[in-house]
Structures are given as C-alpha cells and as structure tokens.
Amino acid sequence: MPFTRASLDRLRDAIDMVALVGERTELRRVGSRWMGLCPFHDERTPSFSVNAEEKLYYCFGCGASGDAIRFVEETEALDFVAAVEHLAARFGVELERERGTGASDRGERRRQRLFELLERAASYYQRALWESAEAERARRYLLRERRLDERVLREFRVGFAPDAWDRLVTAARGQGFSDDELTAAGLASQGKRGLYDRFRARVTFPICDRRGRVLGFGARTLDGADSAGTGAGSGDRAPQRAGEPAGPFASRSPAGPKYLNSPETELFRKRRALFGLDRARAAASRAGRVIVVEGYVDALALHQAGLPETLAAMGTALTGEQLAEIARLAPRAVLVFDPDPAGLAAMSRAGEIAGAASLELRIAVLPAGKDPADLVAEGATKVVQNAVASAKPLLEYQVSRLLADADAEDPDARDRAAEEALRLIASTDAGPHRTRRLVDELCDQLELPPAWVWARLRETHRALAGPRPTAAGGTSSGRVGRAARSAGAGVDRAGAGASTRGGAHLGPTPPAPDPHAAEREFLVAALAAGDSGRAALERASRDLFASPLWRRLFDLLRSGFDDPIAIAERDGAAIAKAMTEVVHAAQARGRSDEALLETQLLQLQLRAVERRLTAAPPRLAPEERAQLVRERQELLAALDRMLGSRTR
Ligand SMILES: [Zn+2]
Numbered sequence: 001m002p003f004t005r006a007s008l009d010r011l012r013d014a015i016d017m018v019a020l021v022g023e024r025t026e027l028r029r030v031g032s033r034w035m036g037l038c039p040f041h042d043e044r045t046p047s048f049s050v051n052a053e054e055k056l057y058y059c060f061g062c063g064a065s066g067d068a069i070r071f072v073e074e075t076e077a078l079d080f081v082a083a084v085e086h087l088a089a090r091f092g093v094e095l096e097r098e099r100g101t102g103a104s105d106r107g108e109r110r111r112q113r114l115f116e117l118l119e120r121a122a123s124y125y126q127r128a129l130w131e132s133a134e135a136e137r138a139r140r141y142l143l144r145e146r147r148l149d150e151r152v153l154r155e156f157r158v159g160f161a162p163d164a165w166d167r168l169v170t171a172a173r174g175q176g177f178s179d180d181e182l183t184a185a186g187l188a189s190q191g192k193r194g195l196y197d198r199f200r201a202r203v204t205f206p207i208c209d210r211r212g213r214v215l216g217f218g219a220r221t222l223d224g225a226d227s228a229g230t231g232a233g234s235g236d237r238a239p240q241r242a243g244e245p246a247g248p249f250a251s252r253s254p255a256g257p258k259y260l261n262s263p264e265t266e267l268f269r270k271r272r273a274l275f276g277l278d279r280a281r282a283a284a285s286r287a288g289r290v291i292v293v294e295g296y297v298d299a300l301a302l303h304q305a306g307l308p309e310t311l312a313a314m315g316t317a318l319t320g321e322q323l324a325e326i327a328r329l330a331p332r333a334v335l336v337f338d339p340d341p342a343g344l345a346a347m348s349r350a351g352e353i354a355g356a357a358s359l360e361l362r363i364a365v366l367p368a369g370k371d372p373a374d375l376v377a378e379g380a381t382k383v384v385q386n387a388v389a390s391a392k393p394l395l396e397y398q399v400s401r402l403l404a405d406a407d408a409e410d411p412d413a414r415d416r417a418a419e420e421a422l423r424l425i426a427s428t429d430a431g432p433h434r435t436r437r438l439v440d441e442l443c444d445q446l447e448l449p450p451a452w453v454w455a456r457l458r459e460t461h462r463a464l465a466g467p468r469p470t471a472a473g474g475t476s477s478g479r480v481g482r483a484a485r486s487a488g489a490g491v492d493r494a495g496a497g498a499s500t501r502g503g504a505h506l507g508p509t510p511p512a513p514d515p516h517a518a519e520r521e522f523l524v525a526a527l528a529a530g531d532s533g534r535a536a537l538e539r540a541s542r543d544l545f546a547s548p549l550w551r552r553l554f555d556l557l558r559s560g561f562d563d564p565i566a567i568a569e570r571d572g573a574a575i576a577k578a579m580t581e582v583v584h585a586a587q588a589r590g591r592s593d594e595a596l597l598e599t600q601l602l603q604l605q606l607r608a609v610e611r612r613l614t615a616a617p618p619r620l621a622p623e624e625r626a627q628l629v630r631e632r633q634e635l636l637a638a639l640d641r642m643l644g645s646r647t648r
Contacts, residue, residue: 002081007096011084014091015068017055023285024075030583031563039075040064045584047577049565058569060577076210077328086211114185114267117177118214121168121187122206125159125217129203135160137222138203146297147377152304156205156279161219163201166194186216186262202260205275205296207268207314210325212278216262218296218314223258261314272321275299276311281329283308289332291364291388292318293372298336301376305384310336327359334391336364336372336384362391395428399438403445414446419460422453426460516547518607520582522600523553527564527586532594534561536601544604546611549578599642606635 018027018034027034027050038048038059047061058065064074072083088095129135138160142148161168169188173179179195182188188195202219209215262268276299284290291310293299302310309330313322318335326333364387366372375384392400399421406417425438439457443450522540526533537558545551552575553568560567568579609632613625620628 002097003084004096004098007094008084011088011091011093011095012055012068014093015055015087016091017050017057017068018052020068020087020090021050021057021071028587030565030587031560033563033565033569035565035580035583038062038064045581047580049569049576049580051566060573060580063573075328077325078210082211110184111266113177113181114265115213117172117181117185117187118206118216118267120172120175121185121217122157122159122204122214124168124171125161125199125204125206126154126157127159128162129153129158129160132160132162134162141222142203145377146301146373148297148300149304152300155303156276156300158300159204159206161197161199161202161204165196165200168197168199169195184265186265186268198262199260207262207273207275208278210277210281215273216265216268218262218275219260220296221256221258221260269321270314271319272325273314274311274322274325275314276303277325279303280309280311284311284329288330289334290326290330291334291336292326293336295371295373298372301373302336302384305372305376305381307385307388323359332360332362334362334364334388336366336388336391361394363394363397364388364391365397393434395424395430396434396438398424400441403442406446418442418446418448418453418456422457422460423464426457427464516545516550518600518603519545519547519550519554522597522604523550523557523582524585524589525597525600527557527561527582528589528591529594529597530591533597536594536597537561540601540604544601544608546607549575553579553582595642599639602635602639602642606632606639609635 021027021034021036021039024039025036025048027036032051032053034050034052035046036048036050037043037046038061040048040059041062041064043061048057048059048064050057055068056066057071066074068087069080069083072078072086073080076083076086078086084095087093129138142153142158143150169179169182172182172187179188179190182195183190187198189198199217199219202221205218205220206214207216207218261270264270275296280290287309289309291302291307293302293310293312294315296312299310299312311326318326323333366375366387367383372384375381402417402421402424407413421438421442425435425442430438435457439450439453442448443453522536526536529536537554540554542551542554545554552571556567556571556575556579557564564579564583565576568576609628613620613628613632
C-alpha cells in the first residue's frame with residue numbers, strides 16, 4: 001500500500017460519488033439511491049445504482065460493483081495507484097505516501113525518471129520549434145502549408161528536433177540523465193561512436209497517456225514538405241512500421257522514413273498508443289463519441305475545426321488495445337478514413353478480441369483522395385463536419401461498399417457480392433428497420449427480387465446460427481467491446497447473446513405476451529402516481545398478484561415506497577433489477593391519473609376472482625362460488641362505471 005491509511009480515509013470522505021459517476025452516465029435520484037444506464041454494459045433501461053452515502057455502485061444487470069477507486073480503475077483504465085492519484089486530484093486531497101523499500105520502489109523511481117526525461121525532451125523540442133532559427137522551415141510547413149494555428153500546435157506541444165546528432169543527448173546528460181535512461185526512454189540510440197539522438201531534423205509530436213504524460217514521439221521529416229505544399233496530405237500518414245534511421249555520422253542528411261516513431265520501450269507501446277488521447281478525453285466523454293483519424297496533422301486539423309474529441313490512430317489498422325482504450329472514453333467511435341479491406345478485417349478481429357460490449361463503430365467518408373487535414377487547410381471545414389455528422393454504421397458502410405464494388409457487367413461478381421452482403425447482414429443483430437433498409441438496398445443495387453433475398457437471408461442466418469452460434473461474431477454490427485469487461489458478464493449478457501444473436505426479427509414468431517403484464521403495470525402506475533399510488537397499494541392485497549415476482553415487488557413497495565431500490569437490493573440482483581425496471585418505467589411515464597390507477601386495481605381484482613372461480617371447481621362450495629360470482633358482477637359494474645366516466 002503506497003499511501004497512508006489516513007490519507008486514503010481523507011480521500012474517501014472527500015469523494016462525491018454521484019458527481020464522479022455522473023460524468024459517465026446520467027443519474028436520477030430514487031429514494032436513497034441514484035440510478036442510470038450502466039457504463040459497463042450495453043443496456044436500454046437502467047439497472048445501475050449508486051449508493052451515495054456509502055459511495056458504492058452496483059449493476060443488477062452485469063454485476064459490476066465497487067467503490068470510487070474501483071470505478072476509476074475500470075472506467076479510466078488506471079491501476080490502483082493511478083486511480084487514487086486521479087481521485088485525489090479531482091477532489092483536492094493531498095496524499096501521503098508510505099515509506100517504501102525494495103525493488104518495486106526502485107522500479108517506480110526509474111519510471112518517474114523516464115517520464116521526467118521525456119517531459120524535458122518534449123519541452124526542449126517545443127522550444128526549438130518556436131525559438132530556433134533552424135526551425136524556420138518546420139514553422140513554415142506547419143503554419144503556412146498545413147495552415148495549423150499556433151494555438152493548436154502549442155496545445156499539442158508539437159516541436160522540432162534539430163538537425164544534429166547529439167544535441168538532446170548532450171543536454172540530457174548535462175541535466176544528470178544517464179545513457180541508459182536516454183536509450184530506455186527511446187530518445188537515443190547506441191552507435192559505434194557513442195550515443196546519438198534518435199530524432200533529427202524532424203517535426204515532433206509527443207504521444208501521451210490519458211493523464212498527459214509523454215510516453216514517446218512521432219516525428220516527421222521535412223523532406224518534400226516544401227514542394228508538395230498543402231496537397232501533400234494524402235500521402236501524409238503515419239506509417240505502419242517505423243524504420244530505423246541510417247547509421248550515425250553516415251551523412252548529414254536525416255535519412256530514414258517520412259515518419260519515425262519512438263521504439264517500443266518500457267513506457268511506449270505502439271499497439272496501445274493513441275495520439276491526442278489526453279487532449280480528446282474530456283471532450284469525448286461530453287460528446288459521447290471519439291473521432292479517430294489516421295495522421296497527427298489530421299488530428300490537429302480537426303481540433304482546429306472545432307472537433308476536440310478527435311485523436312489519431314498510429315496507422316489505419318486499429319488494434320484491440322486501441323479500441324478498448326477508445327471504448328473507455330465514449331460509447332461511439334467515428335472513423336474518419338477509408339479503411340482498406342485489411343483495415344476492415346483487422347477491425348473485425350479487434351472486435352472479436354474485445355468481446356461483446358459497447359463500442360459502436362461508424363465510418364465517415366470524405367471526398368475521394370482527401371484527408372481531413374487537406375480539407376481543413378482548404379477552408380472546407382464544413383465538409384469534414386458533415387462527413388462526421390453523417391457517418392454510417394460499420395455494417396451499412398461495408399454493405400454499400402460491397403454493392404458499389406460489384407462489377408455491373410459480371411453476374412458472378414454480383415452473386416458473390418450478394419452472398420457476402422447477406423452473410424454480413426445475417427451475422428449482425430441490426431434490428432428490423434436497419435435490416436429491411438439493407439435488404440432494400442441490396443435488391444435495388446443488384447436487381448434481385450425481394451422474396452428471394454429474404455429467403456436467402458433466412459437460410460444464411462440459420463447456417464450461421466447452426467453449429468456454432470457465435471461463429472459469426474457481433475463484429476460487423478459495429479460493436480466492439482471493452483477488453484476483459486465481458487469476462488464478468490452476468491446472466492443478462494449471456495441471455496441477450498443467445499436470443500438476439502439469433503435475430504428474432506427474422507423469424508415469424510413474436511415473443512409471447514407476459515401473462516402478468518397487468519400486475520407489473522399496476523405497480524408502475526402506482527409508483528408514478530405518488531401519494532395516490534401509495535394509497536392504491538394500501539387498498540390492494542397480495543393475492544391480486546399471481547406472479548411471485550410482482551407479488552414480492554408489491555410487498556417491497558408497500559414497505560419502502562419512498563426508497564424502492566435500496567429496499568429491493570436486500571433481495572438480491574434479480575429482484576433489484578425488476579425493481580429498477582419498474583422505477584424506470586414509472587419515471588418515463590410521469591404522473592399517471594388516479595382514474596387509470598383505479599381501473600387497473602379493479603382489473604387485478606377481477607382477474608383474482610376469475611382465477612379463484614376457474615381453479616379446482618370441485619373444492620369450491622356452492623355458496624362460496626355464488627359469492628365469487630357476485631363479486632365478479634360488482635367488479636364488472638364498477639369497471640363499467642370507471643370506463644364510462646373516462647370516455648365521457
Ligand atoms: Zn452493468
């Protein structure tokens with residue numbers, strides 16, 4: 001435990017749990033609890049509850065639970081120490097560390113030294129860009145050719161690595177950093193004649209973690225920057241692989257690839273890195289989406305265009321780690337690039353790895369041959385904004401691309417496109433409306449009869465759902481998940497997977513109506529009606545409820561009308577979940593009128609009498625039966641009056 005118990009206690013006291021969780025999901029007060037949609041699983045009705053006094057959260061759907069530290073660990077992808085530091089900064093508490101010893105302490109000190117060195121390097125490069133004469137060409141490239149604002153360049157700490165072999169190495173040594181630290185931070189390489197700077201005569205882009213600590217750099221040469229002008233954009237993308245620079249002292253010219261990244265280090269992992277993560281984080285959480293572009297300059301341009309939730313992938317093929325990181329920021333990601341087939345396949349694979357949680361992928365398509373930075377530089381900011389606003393879900397994008405690519409003259413190619421599109425649609429739970437629209441598009445584009453397409457879709461569906469129900473995965477639906485999150489998935493998820501993956505909308509059988517819907521409806525109406533609802537519950541009795549579930553909820557509501565969720569929690573997750581659904585339905589309804597409530601009560605009473613009349617007639621004494629029949633007459637008459645008064 002690196003922090004003293006006393007300072008952890010002070011932190012726990014200072015935390016406002018509702019404010020903390022409220023940044024991730026909208027919460028509404030229900031008695032002593034706050035409820036909202038679960039940030040950890042995909043749901044439409046809330047089953048997530050926060051206990052503000054004890055500062056705990058619990059999801060009745062997926063079982064996620066814990067305290068504030070756990071919440072930050074999970075939602076911000078931080079380890080315990082980082083989560084505690086995050087909370088301390090957020091709620092203004094000063095932490096005290098325990099005196100530590102041993103290897104873990106030394107490891108932590110080394111990490112801190114590397115962070116410090118990288119931080120100084122970023123400042124050094126940044127100062128060089130704005131102050132040194134030799135950075136003139138870099139400034140011209142960024143400000144005039146790419147038309148980036150100084151404000152955005154400074155915000156992202158864009159810099160310039162001078163054209164020299166050991167400028168940074170010398171400066172860092174002068175500040176007491178060792179050669180080992182310089183290599184471990186990825187800032188220098190070992191050559192025959194000693195250590196030399198890794199980045200030379202390049203524009204530098206610091207790549208940070210979500211807390212804004214510099215992990216490494218991306219760096220671009222200025223070769224060709226002059227001649228190509230603003231049109232250089234389409235080729236201006238971070239490469240998939242960073243090459244190595246030519247050996248030291250071989251030549252004064254900064255040879256090597258156009259883009260050079262930091263090597264893999266203790267801190268920098270390219271598979272996880274996202275440029276602009278720290279700058280985009282808060283905006284993404286507010287906007288509910290992350291915009292993902294390919295290049296560093298694209299990211300800067302979109303921030304400049306008023307889309308601060310933008311970050312850059314390190315290349316087109318997003319990795320599972322990157323997608324999981326993005327999923328922690330927002331429920332939706334808009335990819336502003338044309339993924340090639342390899343990129344799409346990688347995305348599907350990443351989705352499979354990440355599991356079946358909640359990142360909705362959309363694709364924004366730009367005019368051919370343009371990247372976002374070109375358009376912003378040309379003043380066509382609106383074009384980019386519109387493309388983002390009208391981004392298509394991944395499935396729709398994939399299908400329309402398949403159809404557009406199918407050679408109109410080649411019947412075989414068109415058949416193949418049809419089969420592939422049907423496979424995509426069948427393996428996705430897109431819902432009836434989207435499915436219909438996709439099928440319409442397919443029929444139109446390939447001139448196929450709808451009846452054949454629907455029949456073929458059902459066949460494809462059965463084939464996919466057959467021996468390996470999840471073989472098709474949910475990936476092309478545009479949903480990918482939070483890594484590892486699905487491991488603890490509860491009943492809810494398993495059930496949803498089994499039933500919706502089967503694509504119920506394609507089959508002819510609608511779900512059976514709930515025979516006890518009236519019982520649930522009465523509880524919802526009572527809760528929505530406030531005091532008169534409480535009175536209606538008092539007049540009702542337990543035997544009106546044939547379903548044990550709703551009878552239990554009725555009991556709970558009678559004893560804890562003002563704090564229904566807190567009281568239901570004691571009965572376990574299933575009861576608590578049902579209660580949150582009732583509460584949610586009541587809130588959605590607003591106040592219901594008393595006449596309706598009265599009618600529902602009469603209907604329940606009528607059903608109860610009818611149940612007794614039809615149940616085991618031999619045991620029913622004639623006078624008892626007569627009594628029940630009389631009761632039924634009275635209830636029917638009362639209902640008639642109620643309904644009459646309502647229609648009048
Ligand atoms: Zn949940």
